[in-house]
Amino acid sequence: MEKAEPVALAGALQAEGLRRFDQLLSGVEKYRHAPKSRNVADAPVLWREGTTRLLDYRTQQDPRAPRLLVIPSLVNRYYILDLEPDASFLRWTAAQGFAPFVMDWGSPGAEERGFGFTDYVAGRLERALDAVQREPGGPIFVIGYCMGGNLALALSLRRQAEIAGLILLATPWDFHAEAKEHSLMLAEIGRGLEPVLQLFGELPVDILQCFFSGFDPFQVLRKFQNFAGADPASPGAKKFVALEDWLNDGMAVSAAVARECLTGWYGENTPARGAWKVAGAPVLPQQFQQPALCLIPAGDRIVPPKSALALADALPKGERILPSAGHIGMMAGSKALPLVWEPMKAWIGR
Template sequence: MLREHSAALPHRRTAVLAGLAAYQRAPRPPARPPRPVLAQAGSATLRDHRGAASRGRPVVFVPSLINPPRVLDLSAGNSLLGWLADRGLSPMLVDWGEPMPAERGLDIGGHITDRLLPLLAALDEPPILVGYCLGGTIAMAASALTPLAGLALIAAPWRFSGFSDRARADIADLWTAAEPACDTLGLVPMEVLQSGFWRLDPERTLDKYARFAEVDPVSEAAAAFVALEDWTNQGAPLTYAAGRELFDDFYDADLPGTGRWRVGGRIADPRALDCPAVEFVSSTDRIVPAASSATLTDRRLLGAGHVGMIVGSKAHAALWAPLADWLSGHALAR
């Protein structure tokens, strides 16, 4: 990608490579200890992020199957879950864990019926589900299968025909090239998905590394960049069936958006929700465009990007505060 986009710009290539080298050698703080496990289903766990001030109904965050769940608890000073716990809410986080090749047949629907629903069944009362990105797609489908006290979607795709024709064509090409190897492995490696994200905006990807070459390596800005990039470039693979369903049934056929995605014998329909629901949608999202949202009645449009709304400088005002207000109204009111 660097060769393609800097062939005539040797100075830019040098800057990008310098930034990449700086990122690779940057110091990393010791990993924080994992949060306590409240329940387990297969490789998935439900982790406790409540604090001393927490009270009220459980608020279960469902992350994407892509990238680790820790973006919702990125660092001690930048944690949506920690911030919500300090405000009296009771956040918990699904950790999907690491799939094994023997689980190749576990599709996205199976992650709902065989992983998420057993975790929720371990709770004493129906929770509020908060789904981020593909986790929102999963949470939306789960709402048709289990009682919920509320549902909040954050940058969650539902109508996959809302992605641009170019984006869907690029995704189809990516899967055509990667599918035979993924079939052999029984898994879809994170590198396959990451290369697709790079294609969305290659200039932006290169520019951020060029800028990082000029950042003080021991500054807070450098630490924040490294923490976010480490999250971006890590993640467990998908099972083969989950990858196939994502690429073929979602991006290509748009089964969710056309009312044809059947999970656990039920079809999830945003119009049939029987609990309070809200969705937070970004008007500048390059990964999940606003046109792909479920278009719930309570739809909040944000100006922060897909990841920026969770961990960026505008996150508190754009998402954290309005989400906390909505959750407090449904999780703390008895």
């Protein structure tokens, strides 16, 4: 094989770089002009406090139906669980005979900017659980997604006598189990953001987006390059637009929560060390005596599987399923139903 001349090689690399950059720009421009694809009506509000709402996805009031309190992350909108009529975990569970309720955190208002995890768990979540308990239905299961799983665990420990089971979806726990250097880097960046936290009382959503893109820096390039050649009318293109709209509709988090997540969780690994506290008490999964199910997507780039597996190992009655999916795909992808939703239904119904 002949060696390429340096000048010719440099020209070929430049041409390929320009071609890919043009694909990226074409994909971004195509997305900017794409019609909004999500056409789903909001569920009724059962309870609200401040910017927090508890949405009621029931289609009937059955006194035997298992009640599901679903807790999403504080940084992403809940509607990844209700993305489209044919891709809605919440509406599917209602159709299966469950009584689903979901927390809609909303962006922090004046009151929530002063919140820490204690305010969210021992305050908002406990009162939302009270609202669910007042509704007719069967046993209560708490379901947490991503950071929402950490909140779900903390709530369930405080109220475990009232909860039939806990389901944790892609929930991080040991932040140093994989890519420890990356976690420590995020912690250092978090410390450097202290002036921003003090000025705004929150971590702005645009900075959070930078954190998420850092987990897979080339994903943005790949996905928009692929979208550039997609048929805009195809189901795949419409799903892409719906997911991108959701990703771009994130929320800021309060300064106290940002500090605990970045310097506490990522930097000091407080959850795995038993040092993360809510209302003065450490959140210890070893003390949760009810059944628990951990669904840990094998292809997760946001929550490394070993991080989530550490939580499954710590739960005395913890079971685990490792679906072949990614962090978002596990709940909104084409294989979510057989790989995640159906196994959850079977586990609850045992």
